[in-house]
Each structure stands twice: as C-alpha cells, then as structure tokens.
Amino acid sequence: MSVESLGTLIKTMERSRTKLFYHCSAVANLADRICILLKIENSLRQRTVASALMHDVGKIDISPAILDKPGKLNAEEWSVIKTHPLNGASMVKERGESKLSENIRYHHERWDGKGYEGLSGNQIPLGAQIIALADSLDAMVSRRPYRTPLRLDAALHEIHRNRGTQFNPEIINVLVESAFWQPETYLHPTKLERQIEEEKSRLVQLVQLYAGTHHPLVYAQSQWLDHLLNLLGYYSGFSGTNKSLLRNTTGF
Ligand SMILES: [Fe+2]
Known part of the structure; x- marks a missing residue:
C-alpha cells in the first residue's frame, strides 16, 4: 500500500507538526467513510485515504507564524498558504507516488471552479473532491486560532447549502441518505446514541484491521467518538470517553 513508501514523510509530519498530522488523520478517516458510502472500489479507496493522510503535507515548510496566525492573513501570507497543495503534490511525486499527487494538488478546488487552480466539476479528480469535502x-x-468550532449540525447544514457550488451535488445526495451526514442526527439524543453505537463498531473494526491503536485512522475515529460522547454529555449530563472501549478492545 502506498502509505509505506511515504512513511518517513508521515513520521516527519507527526513529529514536527503534530496538529497538522491529527487534522490529516481526521480527514483520512472521513474520506474513508465517504468512499464506503459512495461504494468506491478498493484500490481507489486506498489511494484516496492515503492521499487524504498526506493532503496538507505541503504545509510542513510553512512557518507556524502564518499557519497558526490568530488574526486575518494578509495577501502575502495567503499567497504562501496557497502554495501548499502544489508543494505537497511535488513532495509525494518525488517519492514515486504520482497517483496520489493529483489528489493532493487539487484538494482546494471547488465544483464551481472558484478554487485555487480553477478546475471545475469532474475535471477535479474524484479523490480530490472527496478530500475537499472531508477537509471542510x-x-x-x-x-x-481565529475562531471557535462550529456545531456538527451547523457544519453539516453548511455542507448541504454548498452542494452544487463548493461540492459535487451527486456526492452530497448519496451521503445524505446516511445518518452520519444528517444534521438531525446530532440534534436528538436518541438518534445520537444510535450513531454512537455505529461509531463504536467502526472503531472496533479499525482496531482489528490495523492491529492496534496506533494507526492514524484508529486515533482519528477515537477522537470522533469522543466528540460525539461529549455532545451526548451536553444533552444528558453523561460524561465519558471511549478509552474504556479501546482498553476492552485491545487489552491495554
Ligand atoms: Fe489544504
């Protein structure tokens, strides 16, 4: 699998830009879930997940003063930020992974053509469309640094609102069939509890698939589950994390 040849690059990102690595892990986990719902065949799914894990690797060379700036970026700082898809794509291509590099290069394109390089519609590789959605x-x-997080239901409303402009409407139409992508799931405790059960079984599957808890997707899924458990705690006064579930699953 492609990720092996990119191991050093991933390790560098984990060591030197931990926050960025966790973001990339979360995007890879979401991209995998989108691939499953779209019934994407296995090799394309693996390539999409691997490129999602590397999608922001081009930010490694950007100064934290710009990346983590709490205020608005000026034009010059924006032009630096905008170099990261192409730089990331080159880094991955240099390591012989040209199939992944296209997804990385085009992960800031928009369906309506108003993204970084102006590709539109299905000119944008499917993997890159999926990464853009997961990234958002x-x-x-x-x-x-410059804003508080949006509530999950509000974020999903925003994604639905942008179908046909930012995102491929056909992809969104498929995703909304599943509870994960419906804002209502996160507004009703009983629906949320049902979703949490789904998230737990995905966590267990990933732990088994990757033989332990140290794979980026396992970590990301564990974080996602914690996010939902905190939300449930907000509704019911319950407070907890999935650490005991991980312990039970892995024996740690
Ligand atoms: Fe990016």
Missing part, C-alpha cells in the same frame, strides 16, 4: 467538515468542527 473537519475544519468547521475543529478549533482554529
């Missing part, structure tokens, strides 16, 4: 959801629900 994770970015909206995560804390950033």
Whole structure:
C-alpha cells in the first residue's frame, strides 16, 4: 500500500507538526467513510485515504507564524498558504507516488471552479473532491486560532447549502441518505446514541484491521467518538470517553 513508501514523510509530519498530522488523520478517516458510502472500489479507496493522510503535507515548510496566525492573513501570507497543495503534490511525486499527487494538488478546488487552480466539476479528480469535502467538515468542527468550532449540525447544514457550488451535488445526495451526514442526527439524543453505537463498531473494526491503536485512522475515529460522547454529555449530563472501549478492545 502506498502509505509505506511515504512513511518517513508521515513520521516527519507527526513529529514536527503534530496538529497538522491529527487534522490529516481526521480527514483520512472521513474520506474513508465517504468512499464506503459512495461504494468506491478498493484500490481507489486506498489511494484516496492515503492521499487524504498526506493532503496538507505541503504545509510542513510553512512557518507556524502564518499557519497558526490568530488574526486575518494578509495577501502575502495567503499567497504562501496557497502554495501548499502544489508543494505537497511535488513532495509525494518525488517519492514515486504520482497517483496520489493529483489528489493532493487539487484538494482546494471547488465544483464551481472558484478554487485555487480553477478546475471545475469532474475535471477535479474524484479523490480530490472527496478530500475537499472531508477537509471542510473537519475544519468547521475543529478549533482554529481565529475562531471557535462550529456545531456538527451547523457544519453539516453548511455542507448541504454548498452542494452544487463548493461540492459535487451527486456526492452530497448519496451521503445524505446516511445518518452520519444528517444534521438531525446530532440534534436528538436518541438518534445520537444510535450513531454512537455505529461509531463504536467502526472503531472496533479499525482496531482489528490495523492491529492496534496506533494507526492514524484508529486515533482519528477515537477522537470522533469522543466528540460525539461529549455532545451526548451536553444533552444528558453523561460524561465519558471511549478509552474504556479501546482498553476492552485491545487489552491495554
Ligand atoms: Fe489544504
């Protein structure tokens, strides 16, 4: 699998830009879930997940003063940020992974052509469309230096609102069939509890698939489950994390 040849690059990102690595892990986990719902065949799914894990690797060389700036970026700083898809794609291509590099290069394109390089519609590789969608959801629900996180239901409304402009409407139409992508799931405790059970079984599957708890997707799924458990705690006064579940599953 492609990730092996990129091991050093992933390790460098984990060591030197931990926050970025966790974001990439979350995007890879979401991208995998999108691939499953779209019934994407296995090799394309693996390539999409691997490129999602590397999608922001081009940010490794950008100064934290710009990346983590609490205020608005000026034009010059924006032009630096905008180099990361192409730089990331080159880094991955240099390591012989040209099939992944296209997804990385085009992960900031938009369906309507108003993204970084102006590709539109299905000119954008499917993997890159999936990464863009996963990236948007994770970015909206995560804390950033310049804003508080959006509630999950609000973030999903925003994604639905942008179908046909930012995102491929056909992809969104398929995703909304599943509870995960419906804002209502996160507004009703009973629906949320049902979703949490789904998330637990995905966590167990990933732990088994990757033989332990140290794979980026396992970590990301564990974080996602914690996110939902905290939300449930908000509704019911319950407070807890999935650490005991991980312990039971893995024996740690
Ligand atoms: Fe990016």
